[in-house]
Amino acid sequence: MIRRISLKTRVLLVLAAIGLGIGIAAPYLFPKYIVGLISLALIGGLFAQSVDLLAGYVGLVTLGQAGISGAAAYGVGYMASKVGAGFPAQIAVGLLTGILASLLFGLMAMRSNDVYFIMITLAQGMIVWGLSIRLYKVTGAENGLTGIPRPEPVNPYWKYYYLVLVVVVLCWMLLGIIVKSPFGASLKGLRESETRMRMLGYNTTAQKLYVFMLAGFFATIAGILLVYLNGFISPSSVVLAASALGVLEAILGGVGTLVGPMIGAFIIVAIQNIVSIYVDRWPTLMGLIFVVVVLFARRGLVGAISDVWNRRQQEVSLEPQSAQ
Amino acid sequence: MTDIGAEAEFDPMETFAAESRAKRNKTLALSSIPFAVLIWWILTQMSLEAFFSQILNGLSFGAVLFFLASGFTLIFGLMRITNLAHGGFYLVGGYLGITTVRATGSFWLAILVSALSIMVLGLFTERVLLRPIRGLAQPEVLLTIGLTFILGDLALAVWGGDPMPIPKPSWLNGALRVGDFAYPRYRLFVIACAILMGVFLFWIEKKTRWGAMVRAGVDDREMVAALGVNIKAVFTGAFMFGAFLAGFAGVIGGAFLTLLPGQDFEILLFALAVVIIGGLGSLKGAMLGVVIVGLIDSFGKALVPELSFFTLFAPMAIILMVRPQGLLGKLS
Numbered sequence: 001m002i003r004r005i006s007l008k009t010r011v012l013l014v015l016a017a018i019g020l021g022i023g024i025a026a027p028y029l030f031p032k033y034i035v036g037l038i039s040l041a042l043i044g045g046l047f048a049q050s051v052d053l054l055a056g057y058v059g060l061v062t063l064g065q066a067g068i069s070g071a072a073a074y075g076v077g078y079m080a081s082k083v084g085a086g087f088p089a090q091i092a093v094g095l096l097t098g099i100l101a102s103l104l105f106g107l108m109a110m111r112s113n114d115v116y117f118i119m120i121t122l123a124q125g126m127i128v129w130g131l132s133i134r135l136y137k138v139t140g141a142e143n144g145l146t147g148i149p150r151p152e153p154v155n156p157y158w159k160y161y162y163l164v165l166v167v168v169v170l171c172w173m174l175l176g177i178i179v180k181s182p183f184g185a186s187l188k189g190l191r192e193s194e195t196r197m198r199m200l201g202y203n204t205t206a207q208k209l210y211v212f213m214l215a216g217f218f219a220t221i222a223g224i225l226l227v228y229l230n231g232f233i234s235p236s237s238v239v240l241a242a243s244a245l246g247v248l249e250a251i252l253g254g255v256g257t258l259v260g261p262m263i264g265a266f267i268i269v270a271i272q273n274i275v276s277i278y279v280d281r282w283p284t285l286m287g288l289i290f291v292v293v294v295l296f297a298r299r300g301l302v303g304a305i306s307d308v309w310n311r312r313q314q315e316v317s318l319e320p321q322s323a324q
Numbered sequence: 325m326t327d328i329g330a331e332a333e334f335d336p337m338e339t340f341a342a343e344s345r346a347k348r349n350k351t352l353a354l355s356s357i358p359f360a361v362l363i364w365w366i367l368t369q370m371s372l373e374a375f376f377s378q379i380l381n382g383l384s385f386g387a388v389l390f391f392l393a394s395g396f397t398l399i400f401g402l403m404r405i406t407n408l409a410h411g412g413f414y415l416v417g418g419y420l421g422i423t424t425v426r427a428t429g430s431f432w433l434a435i436l437v438s439a440l441s442i443m444v445l446g447l448f449t450e451r452v453l454l455r456p457i458r459g460l461a462q463p464e465v466l467l468t469i470g471l472t473f474i475l476g477d478l479a480l481a482v483w484g485g486d487p488m489p490i491p492k493p494s495w496l497n498g499a500l501r502v503g504d505f506a507y508p509r510y511r512l513f514v515i516a517c518a519i520l521m522g523v524f525l526f527w528i529e530k531k532t533r534w535g536a537m538v539r540a541g542v543d544d545r546e547m548v549a550a551l552g553v554n555i556k557a558v559f560t561g562a563f564m565f566g567a568f569l570a571g572f573a574g575v576i577g578g579a580f581l582t583l584l585p586g587q588d589f590e591i592l593l594f595a596l597a598v599v600i601i602g603g604l605g606s607l608k609g610a611m612l613g614v615v616i617v618g619l620i621d622s623f624g625k626a627l628v629p630e631l632s633f634f635t636l637f638a639p640m641a642i643i644l645m646v647r648p649q650g651l652l653g654k655l656s
Contacts, residue, residue, distance in 0.1 A: 061462050063469070108641045111648045115406045115461050116604070119596050122408070123640065126593040130633020137630070240589050244469055251466070283477035290470025294463045295456060 008309070023165050027158035036229075039161050041269040042168045043225045048249035048261030049175055050218035055247060056256035057179060058211055059191035060117045063243050064125030068105065068216045069223030070238030071128055072098030076224055077145035077233040078138055087151045094224045101128070102216020110209040113194065125243045132235040144234025148227055164225055171218055175258055178214065187211055241283065248286065251293055254302025263301055369627055373505055378622045384511035385594075386618025387518030388581065391573035392591065393598040393610040394525060395566030401542045401605030402562045404461060409449065409468040410570050411592030412475035417442045417574025418583045419483045421490050431493045431579075439571040446567025450560055472588055480585045490579040510580055517576060521569075522611055529607060538562060542605065594621070597636045601643050603653025612651055 005013075027035050047069060055061045075097030079090040105124045112120055132139045139145065149155070154163045178184050186207065189197045194204050227233045236242075246261075249268050254260025275285060297304065367375060396410050417438040424434035449471065457463045496513050499506040529535040537558050540548045549555040574583075577591070594617055602613025617636065624635030643650065 059462075061466070104641075108644050111644065115400075115404070115465060116600075116648075118462070118465050119406060119600060120640075120644065123593055123596050123600065123636075126589065127633050127637050130593075131631070134632055135630045135634075240469075241473065244473070247466065281477055281481065283473045284481075287470040287473030287475075287477065290473065291453065291467055294467045294470065295453070298463060 020169075023169075027161055032157055035157060035161050037269055037273060039157075039164045039229055040226075041266045042164050042262075043222050043229065044245075044249065044269060045262035045265035046168045046171055046225070047219055047222040048246045048253070048265050049172065049258055050215045050222065051243075051246040052250040052255060052258070052261045053175065053178075053215045053218070054211065055250055056260075057184065057187045057191065058208070060113070060208070060212075061247060062121040062215075063118055063240065063247065064105065064121035064123070064128075065215070065219050065246050066238050066240075066242035067121075067125035067128035068098055068101045069219040069226070070132065070233070070242075071101035072220040072223035073227035073233040073237060074132065074139055074145070076227045077148050080148040081140075081145045082138070091224060094227075095220060098220025098223060099213070099217060102213045102220070106209045106212035106216065109212065110205050122240065122243075125238065125240060129235055129238045129240070132238050139235075142235060144232055144236075146232040148231050148233070150228045150231070160229065164229070167221065167225060171221060172258060172262075175218065179258065183210075241286070244290070245286070248290055248293065251298065251300055252289070254300030254304075255298075257302045260300050260302040267301075366623060366627065374626075376505065377507060378626050379619065380507055380511060380515070382619035382622035383615065384514045384580070384618075385621060386614035387514045388573055388577035389591075389594050389598055389617060390518045390522065390610065390614040391569045391576065392595045393602070393614055394521075394607060395569035396595055397599055397602075397605055397607065397610045398538070398562055399566045400599070402538060402545075403559050404459075405454065405468075405563075406461070406465045407449075407468050407563075407566065408465060408592060409471040409475065410566070410595060411588035411590075412472035413442050413445065413567050413570035414574045414577065414591050415583065415588040416445070416475050416479055417571030418490065418578030419479050419488075419574075420571070421575035421578055422483070422488055422583065425491050431491070431575075434490070435572060435575045438575045439568045442571025442574070443564045443568040446564045446570075447560065449567070450563040472592070476585060476588045479588075483583075485585050487582045487584045488578075489582045490575060492579050508580075514576055514580070518614075525607060534561075593633070594636075597640055599650065600640055601650060603650025605654065606650075606652045609650055609652035 022029070023038075026038055030038070047065065051062060051065050072094045076090045076094035079085040079093045083089075085093075105121070108124065109117055109120045132144075133141055135141075150160055154160045179187075186197065186202060189200075189202070190204055190207060197207075198204050226237070245268065249264030250261040251264070252260075252267060253262065253264030271285070271289075272282060276282060279285075293300075299307070370378070392410055392414060396407060399405055399407050420441055421434040421438040424437045425431060428434075449468075453467055453471065454464055457467065492510055496510045498509055500509045500512060527535075529539065537548065537553055540551075540553075541555060541558055545555055548558075581587075598610060598613035598617045600613075601616055602611070603609030616639065620635050620639060621632070625632045628635065647653075
């Protein structure tokens with residue numbers, strides 16, 4: 001017997017199929033520049049998803065995530081441009097620095113909550129930025145590290161695009177599994193009431209460390225993908241604005257969902273590239289979007305759409321049954 | 325008879341108190357060893373004059389941080405609002421000071437104009453932007469960070485990206501000499517300002533009606549409101565006062581730290597380190613915090629310039645592990 005699939009699931013499946021179809025066909029449909037932007041948006045989306053794993057599912061907003069992805073990117077960059085090591089060593093060191101940073105930061109932040117968590121992560125991200133501009137022997141200071149080539153098999157832009165697409169979709173699926181798992185459910189419990197979770201016997205401090213490291217792992221992947229996309233890494237990738245952008249993307253798309261941050265990232269990349277043609281006051285615009293979204297649209301695009309959808313469904317079910 | 329008997333009796337409370345006192349003394353003695361080693365090591369690295377200069381450098385930077393951190397901590401203690409726009413207030417306050425000095429030539433007028441303008445900005449922030457999301461801690465923080473981006477970028481648009489010092493009054497230029505030891509007068513003036521401000525704030529907090537309302541508001545907002553105090557007015561007043569102090573700090577600090585785009589977030593990092601280390605919501609904590617952070621920063625910059633921000637990291641990490649509420653903070 002075939003299980004009946006709800007209308008909502010069907011719509012979502014069709015949308016997912018269309019999205020994936022466009023994603024696969026993109027290099028044939030768009031010029032090089034646009035494909036580069038899509039790669040950027042996909043990586044930004046993964047980064048925003050890692051922020052949302054903390055912000056949306058556990059209720060811990062982080063303003064230092066770019067510190068972790070930046071640590072990974074600098075790990076890759078250092079091995080590539082200062083040591084001249086091969087790709088396996090570059091990626092291994094990148095993963096190591098990213099995961100080490102998230103372990104260290106997680107240990108620092110795991111006992112805090114709410115506003116304290118925001119302040120601590122902000123300070124952590126700023127400290128990585130401080131190192132990136134001062135520790136010039138390792139990071140190249142303001143100039144950053146340049147000349148980081150892509151691995152040969154994925155060197156042309158369209159091949160690298162496919163690599164990004166595959167990695168991001170895999171991470172997305174992994175995140176989906178994590179969120180749906182019992183562990184994911186306990187994270188939502190943590191968001192609703194940490195005291196109750198502790199009373200139920202959960203070690204909430206350890207849980208926060210685990211989820212911080214998981215989020216850090218996905219940020220690490222995003223950081224490594226980004227450094228090979230750009231071919232360089234500089235302090236501008238680890239500034240507070242980079243971390244804040246991840247939060248903004250997550251809220252704009254819809255916090256507490258995985259598709260929301262991805263949509264948010266595409267919107268932000270689009271705005272950035274369209275607006276920069278006319279004005280160069282991007283930070284002002286970003287700040288304004290922040291203020292407007294926080295004041296009027298805290299549930300984001302996905303939240304707004306699902307509100308409209310639910311209201312329509314209610315109206316349908318309230319219609320007189322005699323019509324059938 | 326009974327007196328003698330009572331004296332001979334074993335008093336568990338007294339023994340307990342004595343034991344815990346002994347334990348605390350032991351902990352203090354043990355924890356002072358690494359500090360002694362650290363100071364000895366620092367003295368092997370630099371001359372005694374340089375050592376004292378670095379202490380004064382740290383204290384004068386800490387003095388600037390005090391103006392910021394005391395307002396930050398007051399706003400948090402009363403309203404639970406984490407105002408990350410404090411760094412932006414500082415930077416814009418400093419730039420307004422430059423413009424005023426250039427127009428009128430008066431440093432003191434610049435302090436007044438900046439502090440009052442930023443106070444009005446604070447009024448706008450609290451009444452218009454933050455009022456609709458009152459009580460939602462995380463949206464409040466995100467809004468203030470958005471505001472900082474706007475302020476920083478508009479400052480860049482108006483005043484440009486070149487570093488700017490604020491011209492000081494002539495009698496504060498130059499160095500004060502005591503024997504062989506010379507130290508910039510202005511920095512000593514800043515330290516004196518901060519000490520005066522600290523005394524003034526303590527007096528307000530402990531001795532005035534306003535301070536009583538603020539202290540009561542920190543402990544129990546609902547109760548204070550029920551007693552007929554217009555708590556909303558107290559909130560707005562506190563927010564404006566915090567902003568006033570940030571604008572004040574912008575001019576005072578801008579005159580020796582020079583103003584640069586991006587400094588809004590840098591100074592914010594230091595202010596956050598102060599409240600994380602000292603304890604959020606406590607004036608004494610802010611005082612302790614600015615001394616610690618100021619000294620760490622100045623010695624860090626002198627000894628290991630490449631790690632200058634990183635030197636804040638270790639003390640913050642240790643305190644967060646051992647005492648997450650900060651040295652003098654209360655557990656919420």
